Amino acid sequence: MNLTLKIWRQKDANAKGKMVDYKVTDISEHMSFLEMMDVLNEQLVNTGEEPVAFDHDCREGICGMCSMYINGKPHGPDKGVTTCQLHMRMFKDGDTIVIEPFRAVAFPVIKDLVVDRSSFERIQQSGGFISVNTSGNTQDANAIPIAKEAADKAMDAATCIGCGACVAACKNASAMLFTSAKVSQYALLPQGQVEAVERVQNMVRQMDLEGFGNCTNTGACEVECPKGISLENIARMNREYLSASVKG
């Protein structure tokens, strides 16, 4: 198939960017979206133009590196996938595809479609851990039984890949789904209880400091999350936060 691409080009963080049109031809429907981008870049290198910079790594939907806001949706039109898992069969011959970086003040553009998500890092550093040192004397893994349901829910929350689609999709650029996924994971496990009060307060404080917007419960994050992280986690974080405010 033949496609027209409208891509955000921006030389570096300080430069002014703009949308630029490109044409790609003979795209197979079995290609992934990123493979289509490879074709474009190969084409640009061969004609002496600078290729489009975009983040990507594992190309199997787990590292969370790939981003891109495609035709009005983070990771494009398919459900439950990252951009690397999006296949060209989702598009039609002759389509125009608009490709933009994830937009948020807390995700400044580094170049073209590459954004800086270090705000997520700082949120995790503010409390996304259990303070246990490595030692050979930790108690046996089976010493505390954990109800399967709690363990499964913790796992569901923990599957967050930190891609930022929730922020990109949210009309407020809120990072509540991301932050709440980590808070929830630990809130559901006995190991997470000891630091529960400080954790949720510190992580929410850092999230606010980074300049993300407020949650207005539109649910766009849940719809666009490639890992299906549920809004239930946001409610749990709200609950944890309120109880922490009372306790702490």
Added chain:
Amino acid sequence: MSGLIKSSIARKVVMALSGLFLVFFLGQHLFINLTAIIDPDTFNTLSHFMGYNPLVQFILQPVLIAGVVIHFIMGFVLELQNKKARGVKYAKYGGSTNASWASRNMLISGAVILAFLGLHLYDFWFPEMAYKYIESNPEDATRYFPELAHKFHSPVRTGVYCLAFVLLMLHLWHGFSSAFQSMGVNNKYSTGLRKFTQIYAIVIPLGFIVIALCLHFSHL
């Protein structure tokens, strides 16, 4: 208080609590108004009670005003912050593909409701205040229904009221259930609760619309 509302979650809780209070107020308001189309005498009695009971007048009324003001200011502050959080806008934004119109446009529905509230106060509350506290007229337990019915003679005003109630419907559709989410309520009853809030969101404004239309057409 100031420390509390510095955090995004606390601000949301303030929104939720003030919102829930207003939701409750709407319910009782509708209940009293419904009597207007069933039995004008009951309406007069209830209105008179509300108008002259000191608890209602000097405790509940200021609380209600505070609730409206807080809900409005906080909503506006949140919206400003939220706008700021995006920075550069998307060239092609697909907001409608992943969230409902109601949830994305609470500011619009809220602003319309606020404007309506102005009209509503102009219609009823200011005259009422003037009647009682400025002109110091004597108590008259029969005047409420005629005052109400009179307002709905105008088709324009009736139309404006109905339109505002439709926006209220949208506002409640998202806002009521959202309040529970903001306060961390999410459990096995959530689905049922959500259904209830959605029914409420339709029934309450619809009730007001029915009253407005009834009064308008009964006059014709």
Added chain:
Amino acid sequence: MALDSKIPKGPLKDKWTDYKNHIDLVNPANKRNIDVIVVGTGLAGGSACATLAELGYNVKAFAYQDSPRRAHSIAAQGGINAAKNYQGDGDSSYRLFYDTVKGGDYRSREANVYRLAEVSSNIIDQCVAQGVPFARDYGGLLDNRSFGGVLVSRTFYAKGQTGQQLLLGAYSAMNRQIARGKIEMFNRHEMLDVVKVDGKARGIIARNLITGEIERHSAHAVVIASGGYGNVYFLSTNAMGSNATAAWKIHKKGAYFANPCYTQIHPTCIPRSGDYQSKLTLMSESLRNDGRIWVPKNIEDVMAIREGRKKPTDLSEEERDYYLERRYPAFGNLVPRDVASRAAKERCDAGYGVNATGEAVYLDFKSAIARYGKEQAKLNHITNPSEAKIYELGQAIVEAKYGNLFQMYEKIVDEDPYKTPMMIYPATHYTMGGVWVDYNLMTTVDGLYCIGEANFSDHGANRLGASALMQGLADGYFVLPYTIGNYLSNDIRTGKIPTDTKEFEEAENEVKERINFFINNKGEHSVDYYHKKLGKIMWEKCGMSRNAEGLKEAMAEIKALREDFWKNVKVPGTENEMNPELEKAGRVADFLELGELFAKDALNRNESCGGHFREESVELDGLQKGEAKRNDKDYAYVAAWEYKGEPAAAVLHKEELEFNDIELKQRSYK
């Protein structure tokens, strides 16, 4: 230099304990004055960073991604082994050790493997304490599954995302130390050379991938944890950015490179579909617990399927060849990866491949769905359930176990694997070879360590499933923090290492020269052009089966390709900006050297062992006819290569492998 593996004396099971009891320690006050650089933040690097920082060292960590959480360990699906014996099925440290040595075809170092098996249970305890949500049973205790090549259930897992959860565990431990300032994290940085001062590793040269700035970083020791070199094949299950540059640079600065020919070709990957393909996707080996692998028995059916006249579901049981069950009745579909991969290749080479490229076999869940369905019907007291009901119940179980994998398959291939069998084919997955290290995990350069997949260490010639995660975390959490202390205890009086010395300057200039070359070379071909060509040579001549003639050709072809690369490569953009093509150019330049050493090593090892299959070395008769034939008399050694200016000129050093606690046997899965 003769190789000294520094294996402690004494009985196998006491070696590690005795070693720990007798090493020199650094007191806590002195640890504050010691810096350690860790390159790579996957399971090995991330866990090492966290533990070293907890101990009190100042850690500088480097990752080319924008976060440690994105390292490719995250993609490991199936699980992590540990000799916990929670299932009471007779597991023990010795048995895990035995299985790993046997699985590695007796080409790993006994003492290292035993230590690995010994610390494996600590890993699970540690991870649970960190909040890693492993799968649990209804009693709330940890669940296990079994994996290829073993007879016990010792694999712990977190859905199909075990690597992700373990990495996020290590990442959380790192975050705690980053917040404390004990780890200084350098995201989007790539190490481009190691700096040696007086023969010791004392720092690195790194490029800031956002600004292009070349930076000098010093430390008292350098740890390389940069993963494997599977991307030498261009197409592999590795991440796009996975590269061998750090490992190869230290090789050029004196670290020996061991057994590069030991590569794991994983049997259950989604087959390639076209030339545009950028990577291959792995489907967890755990699928083989329930899936049955087959091709049609008759070549006519193969043709009919390829031409679309028949569907795989049209074939009756009698018309199917479950070749693994046929050839290896004892282990069936659960034979080790190398055996399963070669068996698939054997069928496809014989013309039985079931897709258009002729390179695919079926992985079928029909039997498992029926089995689970019947079980569920019984559990739910459904009498005389219909076929459809059984299918529905069974599908729900399979979905619970492998749902995410099935979904992934459907997204890529656009076929529903619940209805029609999956198609799979082997793909490059893991490299057992790597930088040679001694028992301390130190390379042949003082103060330079190598951990995780980047070293050659524990897997011998073939890695068993769920052992990579185990090794990465064992190295990082439980081994390196001890062994490196022993070395650093001599550095407590050294003080900060200055970066304004001639050694740093020379290394930096070398790096800059190379970058300038790429930017200024106005060649004709893109970096990928060369990478793809290299990959094709590697896959065809150094792939699942190898012979002397092909390997010699491969060496010559890679050399020629490399020479052409240095003349004709084209890199757009400049050096002072984010430039992904420039990054790739450096990595491919190193692959073009590593590939040749790979072929040289494969040529040298004229035996078949583990993932390395030489067509010249097969069993000629008996029950094992046609199977790989190992040669313990001549090749029971680690081939460690010393760099001498050209890959072809590398000098071989042998570390003889001694097996005192295990009997060398033909690896039989029949």
